[in-house]
Amino acid sequence: MNRNQQIIRTSLIGILSNVLLASFKAVVGFLAGSIAIVMDAVNNLSDVFSSVVTIIGTRYSARPADRKHPFGHGRIEYLSAIVIAVFVIAAGITSLIESGKKVLHPTTPEYTTVTLTVIITAIVVKLILGRYVKSTGERLQSDALIASGADATFDAVVTLGTLVSAVIMLVWHFSIDGILGVLISLLIIKAGIEILASPVNQILGTRISQELITNIKDEVKTFDGVCGVFDVIMHTYGPDTIIGSLHISVLDTTSAIEIHKLTHRISHRLMEKFGIIATIGIYAINSGDNLTTQLQQQVMEMTAECPDICQAHGFFLDTETRTISLDIIPEDGVKEKEGLLKRYLKNLQETFPDYHFSIIIDNNYSD
Incomplete structure (x- = not known):
């Protein structure tokens, strides 16, 4: 299996994992009557976007050189990584806005056994998926896979923040949902900018190692x-x-x-x-x-x-x-x-x- 085939296979695993996780959340959400869990399932479906962009970028980058592009199409991989990084930054900004609203207008969230089970499952799956995709990207030198893996890891971090907030709420009856969300959102935006730097530098012409x-x-x-x-x-x-x-x-x-x-x-x-x-x-x-x-x-x-x-x-x-x-x-x-x-x-x-x-x-x- 060559490099491009490994990248595509890893991305397909990411798509399958997110679809299965979204389906699990959707079923549990509807049965429990939790709109929060259902919306989280929709968020998992949006994560499929990163893997799809990686697959498309990899396929186009493998096209042979032609008269207009005598050096091949390999730099398309950098463009796909940029798209994913921008998506991560946009998700961080959206999360920051929503978390800011919770800080200004705090609400008291309700957590059940079902909710906590879904949260813990999502954290475990996303951490494993993020680590697998990112490590594969580093091994294959694929900025797009690295960005996609980081995207999955950030989702796990966001969900972990929700779990921490739930534990504090259940034990001390104090909600830090909004504050924790703001801090995590800022970390996601910072990480997204760092992810963006690598492919941008490659296109600009970074120094060889x-x-x-x-x-x-x-x-x-x-x-x-x-x-x-x-x-x-x-x-x-x-x-x-x-x-x-x-x-x-x-x-x-x-x-x-x-x-x-x-x-x-x-x-x-x-x-x-x-x-x-x-x-x-x-x-x-x-x-x-x-x-x-x-x-x-x-x-x-x-x-x-x-x-x-x-x-x-x-x-x-x-x-x-x-x-x-x-x-x-x-x-x-x-x-x-x-x-x-x-x-x-x-x-x-x-x-x-x-x-x-x-x-x-x-x-x-x-x-």
Whole structure:
């Protein structure tokens, strides 16, 4: 069973559980003449919405790439997670409004053995369902399933609040129904916003995990002829699709044929091991005399002393034009990058007046 099939199966279990729980509540509610239990059953039917959205999003995200969407449709999963998160936030706001009304105009709820039985059953079922769906979502890296599982867990929390209120009412004859509802509603809204952040960040283009970047660099460095790995840029187009690029440094004596074979092997390994479609760029390293090595060391030491630069790489000396090329990465807090470049170039030119400089400012996309 592949990833999409597991997501759909988990969502179908969620739908079945909510339908059965709603049916149980509805029957008990009608027999006991409790409109509260009947309305809670209707609420369980509305929870089916989360699972349906997950199934639809998963099916559409599995559609193959086409001319309009050459990177596939994987990001639809993020959109479905956003829809569910918005639904959770809306439910929290609605609950907050209703709880606020109870605080302003308190009522004395009545609890029976039947009511308490339904409440306890709902808590147990929802907690088990929420934990199962959320853990499956985390294992499959599905934001939609995680959001759907959280939705079920929040329902259990709300119902638990009702149970706590009922116990306090029965023991001390004091109702905190409204106050407890307000607190729980605020927690649901907060959690919904946190759930929303993950898929939104994925669509905006969040930074790839440092663990994956480290694994990529370590893997590429295992190839003979690779002297360094830089400029790792990765974009996610769904949990199963990552497209990006990176630079490797090789000696300037490496032939075009050797570079072609090397980059082809690296691209194949990254696809095979990480599922990454990668383009490989090249930095050449001078393999000349000691003068070039000494010059590189001086330039790098000077760059390291610059407080606004966190990294420099890609040093190369064109001996024919006496031009030194170098890429620098400013610190995250630097806003005037062009100003930094001018100051840096001025210092280099004053220190090494016999050379020309070609400096490129890179962004820190991964480290």
